[in-house]
Amino acid sequence: xxxxxxxxxxxxxxxxxxxxxxxxxxxxxxxxxxxxxxxxxxxxxxxxxxxxxxxxxxxxxxxxxxxxxxxxxxxxxxxxxxxxxxxxxxxxxxxxxxxxxxxxxxxxxxxxxxxxxxxxxxxxxxxxxxxxxxxxxxxxxxxxxxxxxxxxxxxxxxxxxxxxxxxxxxxxxxxxxxxxxxxxxxxxxxxxxxxxxxxxxxxxxxxxxxxxxxxxxxxxxxxxxxxxxxxxxxxxxxxxxxxxxxxxxxxxxxxxxxxxxxxxxxxxxxxxxxxxxxxxxxx
Amino acid sequence: xxxxxxxxxxxxxxxxxxxxxxxxxxxxxxxxxxxxxxxxxxxxxxxxxxxxxxxxxxxxxxxxxxxxxxxxxxxxxxxxxxxxxxxxxxxxxxxxxxxxxxxxxxxxxxxxxxxxxxxxxxxxxxxxxxxxxxxxxxxxxxxxxxxxxxxxxxxxxxxxxxxxxxxxxxxxxxxxxxxxxxxxxxxxxxxxxxxxxxxxxxxxxxxxxxxxxxxxxxxxxxxxxxxxxxxxxxxxxxxxxxxxxxxxxxxxxxxxxxxxxxxxxxxxxxxxxxxxxxxxxxxxxxxxxx
Numbered sequence: 001x002x003x004x005x006x007x008x009x010x011x012x013x014x015x016x017x018x019x020x021x022x023x024x025x026x027x028x029x030x031x032x033x034x035x036x037x038x039x040x041x042x043x044x045x046x047x048x049x050x051x052x053x054x055x056x057x058x059x060x061x062x063x064x065x066x067x068x069x070x071x072x073x074x075x076x077x078x079x080x081x082x083x084x085x086x087x088x089x090x091x092x093x094x095x096x097x098x099x100x101x102x103x104x105x106x107x108x109x110x111x112x113x114x115x116x117x118x119x120x121x122x123x124x125x126x127x128x129x130x131x132x133x134x135x136x137x138x139x140x141x142x143x144x145x146x147x148x149x150x151x152x153x154x155x156x157x158x159x160x161x162x163x164x165x166x167x168x169x170x171x172x173x174x175x176x177x178x179x180x181x182x183x184x185x186x187x188x189x190x191x192x193x194x195x196x197x198x199x200x201x202x203x204x205x206x207x208x209x210x211x212x213x214x215x216x217x218x219x220x221x222x223x224x225x226x227x228x229x230x231x232x233x234x235x236x237x238x239x240x241x242x243x244x245x246x247x248x249x250x251x252x253x254x255x256x257x258x259x260x261x262x263x264x265x266x267x268x269x270x271x272x273x274x275x276x277x278x279x280x281x282x283x
Numbered sequence: 284x285x286x287x288x289x290x291x292x293x294x295x296x297x298x299x300x301x302x303x304x305x306x307x308x309x310x311x312x313x314x315x316x317x318x319x320x321x322x323x324x325x326x327x328x329x330x331x332x333x334x335x336x337x338x339x340x341x342x343x344x345x346x347x348x349x350x351x352x353x354x355x356x357x358x359x360x361x362x363x364x365x366x367x368x369x370x371x372x373x374x375x376x377x378x379x380x381x382x383x384x385x386x387x388x389x390x391x392x393x394x395x396x397x398x399x400x401x402x403x404x405x406x407x408x409x410x411x412x413x414x415x416x417x418x419x420x421x422x423x424x425x426x427x428x429x430x431x432x433x434x435x436x437x438x439x440x441x442x443x444x445x446x447x448x449x450x451x452x453x454x455x456x457x458x459x460x461x462x463x464x465x466x467x468x469x470x471x472x473x474x475x476x477x478x479x480x481x482x483x484x485x486x487x488x489x490x491x492x493x494x495x496x497x498x499x500x501x502x503x504x505x506x507x508x509x510x511x512x513x514x515x516x517x518x519x520x521x522x523x524x525x526x527x528x529x530x531x532x533x534x535x536x537x538x539x540x541x542x543x544x545x546x547x548x549x550x551x552x553x554x555x556x557x558x559x560x561x562x563x564x565x566x567x568x569x570x571x572x573x
Binding site for chain 1: 293
């Protein structure tokens with residue numbers, strides 16, 4: 001939805017991920033960009049250049065925090081040090097919402113630094129939703145969970161991925177960061193129709209959308225964020241926008257990062273779909 | 284299968300070291316069949332077996348953590364060479380997997396680990412440890428806190444016997460057996476933004492390794508600090524190092540200066556002017572906080 005309680009009733013446009021190779025360009029040229037998404041963990045530090053750059057960015061641009069290691073789906077307890085540092089950063093950025101992934105990645109205090117897929121069970125949904133609630137209550141900011149791309153499925157799963165996503169967000173009463181590239185990647189790896197996924201998501205809970213590129217291998221597709229967005233992903237994005245309306249959209253580009261202008265131009269292609277959605281809503 | 288048990292079992296496989304060919308091992312070093320674990324937990328599909336699907340995560344894990352460690356310790360890599368560094372990295376990461384939510388801390392145990400696993404230093408233990416200490420200090424200095432520097436007005440009339448000046452939280456002091464600061468700076472200068480060819484890259488690597496091999500022992504006292512959030516190395520006199528170390532350890536100004544000159548060969552009559560010049564220099568870089 002364009003503005004809802006999960007994105008703090010904001011109406012952000014099309015943003016890009018804030019990445020180190022673009023710092024100088026952004027700080028010296030001050031280009032137009034609707035908003036930047038930062039990786040929270042890169043700024044959960046005590047000082048130095050990263051925070052200096054962040055403060056300069058915050059003076060001029062809208063910033064939203066996106067995390068990679070909260071691991072809502074890990075069976076172990078939340079890391080209190082992580083939460084404490086995250087809250088300090090939330091106060092600094094005043095992020096209107098905070099996103100992290102619907103995944104797990106740590107066991108017994110050991111971190112894989114990966115976004116590992118969930119078994120789609122009711123037990124996992126209950127544990128995950130409970131942790132989302134805990135994080136929201138501690139950070140006092142709307143929490144939004146992102147669907148990940150995956151390369152494996154579990155025998156124990158009791159439902160589809162989109163049913164699991166719905167189960168978690170309903171139990172946690174949280175928002176969704178709908179990553180249409182991840183849906184596409186997983187649909188190819190697990191042979192399902194990505195349109196069914198997009199059509200099954202509760203539109204009123206979608207706070208943000210991710211788009212990205214990926215790499216195709218002989219037997220599977222890998223979510224590498226190192227290419228432009230491909231047409232089938234734009235088509236999925238189009239369908240998502242038709243369902244959820246003019247929603248904050250972000251292009252992720254994390255490897256083999258081209259110039260700021262190239263990344264920004266790629267992101268701006270989303271405006272074509274957003275404009276047609278706005279037009280449709282107005283008619 | 285309960286969530287906690289399933290995740291523990293998968294994590295064990297994902298974090299199991301790869302085979303020499305960088306593939307997932309059929310059998311873990313514990314003797315447990317990873318093929319059987321994969322089959323029991325992961326669904327196959329038309330293109331990939333259960334084993335192959337789990338292997339994607341096993342390989343991604345190792346490539347990710349190995350890359351992170353190599354990025355953080357280019358100096359150690361130059362000293363050991365690629366092959367020995369790789370062996371060290373795999374063994375270290377097996378013994379000390381990340382226990383932090385951030386990859387920034389992945390090398391935090393490397394110094395203490397190498398002291399217990401000296402065979403991985405390829406006969407150059409002291410040199411390797413010096414480089415690890417320097418590279419870890421650089422990481423810490425880069426993003427540690429800074430505090431408002433002390434002003435001259437705040438110190439007016441202070442009693443040196445009672446005054447405890449602290450150093451900025453980002454400052455690290457190292458006493459080294461080798462001039463690894465020179466080596467690391469040379470490596471960074473040599474690191475080309477774009478290397479024209481593989482042959483060129485190989486020549487650069489050989490140059491780095493031979494520079495490391497030629498490094499002769501010499502005592503170096505070093506501070507790793509920041510100016511305008513850029514990290515710098517600055518060599519110190521032995522007495523400077525001792526004074527700053529004493530202040531960092533909470534000694535009063537008077538006791539720190541006394542400690543600084545313990546065993547010093549500097550003539551007694553020139554010491555006061557040395558101290559004045561050093562403090563002026565340190566203060567100009569905002570090193571002191573109260």
